[in-house]
Amino acid sequence: MASSRDDFIIAIRSAFLKKSTQQKFSLLTLFLISTFIILLSSLDLKFIRYLKIGINEVVYRSSFVVSIPENFIKNTFFEVSEYTTFFKNYKKNEQELNQLKSNYVSSQIIQSENRELKELINDYVSSSDKILAKIIVDHESPFLKSIIINKGSKDNIKIGTNIYDQSYLVGRVIEVNYKTARVLLLSDLNSNVPVTIAPQNIQAIITGDGDNQGQIKYIKDGFSDEITQESIIYTSGTGAIFKSGIPIGRLSILKENLTSSFNVEFYSDFSQLKYVFADVITKTDIQNFNDNNPELSDLDNTPMNAKLKILEDELKIIEDTNLKFKEENEILKSEINNLESEIIVFKNKIFLQKEKIDQFDIDKKELNFLRLNLQHGHKCRRSFFNSRGFAVGSEEYKECVLNKGRINNG
């Protein structure tokens, strides 16, 4: 018993302390160092933070370089599959683009309204610049859903910066280095986003399911019955972690037996991300401006105001043109009416003239018959000497007169 325990201790001691000729460190040393590092990383010390940033910078770049061959193969495959559906996508995109153009104008108007309202309540205005960032590491881990982008504190990226794919929310920054940052995706289990469910206007919190979807983590009791399939989910802005009104996805209800679960299908496909937009925000307080305030002119000169002014001018021009078209339309309509009434008058005239012509033809025929009757009537009239004649006034008599006497067939 004692010897087996001794053997165990010897084996353990040997495993921990024995260093082979080629090993630089004993396993005990490495074990202690790794434990020490875990403890340090749980403490938020400034020195550790900078050290971590340094390691991250080097490792992310190295990871990007090492991934180049596989990324190339992966991208080639995606490109080939994209070309097969190229025309179909083009048509679809064209339609979407037209729709978006009209949406853009309405969103511009909403933005200007929003600004006016904020000015009224003395709120702040956040002017945001979206900067394009490339994804350098997209680690498909089943445990953590995160990506590394090539923008960091140098580009004003901060912890909590919202990350977009086009205008859809993708996630937020959880770790910032000098030239890189880690983004926690919405599909991660640790991601919690306060949202509004439209059109029911229900407040909820969604979280990732660790796969490629989200799920509703919290919703007030009783409201879940009101939710319908395909409801739109966008950020509510509660807690000021995410900006309000950013579209996230659509709701899908899965009914199993008597229970139903609410899943969120994100608009953006996180597995296909190549580039994202980071929303760098600078907050500026709004003051009440009087008409005499010289700073007002500066405010007018901001790019947003200039854009709005252009849009307003454009709108005015379109309205004026519409008015002109309407006037012209009215004139043309009255002209058409006049012409139509003239046509009716002419039609009446033509009818009367036709009648006259017909009457004239009848008179002419009658006159001709009377003239011929005088000359050839005796040849056709039945009498004592002309037994083969016709009774006066009969159709045969009339025909005979017009033929200038009876036609001798024999």
Place this chain on the structure above:
Amino acid sequence: MVSLKAKGSFLRLYSWLPIIFLYISVLNEFDFNYLNLDYFSFNFPFILIFYFTLKDFKHFDYFLVFIAGLINDTVVGLPLGVSSFSYTLICIATSYLRNITIRPHPIKDWFYFLFIISLINSINYTVLTLFFSYNVVLINYLINNFFTFLLYLVFVYLFKQYLRGLND
């Protein structure tokens, strides 16, 4: 002379292949470690480290394994030191197994591997959830554990071929 030099360089590179593979697998975003397939993932570094430390392969330096762990943590986004801790534990376990084994048997090694990776994944899960308040799906760990265990034999065969090639 030149061909001998070239052959020597190739041999040196060939002998460092396990450690190179380890670094590629921890650095590569499309990792062997986490293939993006539903209900399928396995931990390639665990198999690699277990096998080559068990064989006491001379170019498989513990310190380099430790650094690979730090890199894996950085790439995956785990707290720094967690993977290094796991990898070091594997090294300790294999070193212990080597010391107590007189006649090695692949099946024994295989089940010992299952025990060790189960233990390490349990420790990882506990550390992440208790100390760092991470939300981690346990089922993912179990699936990962299961496939790592299953694929061990496949990789052992490939590694044996590699070692045979090195000896030749």
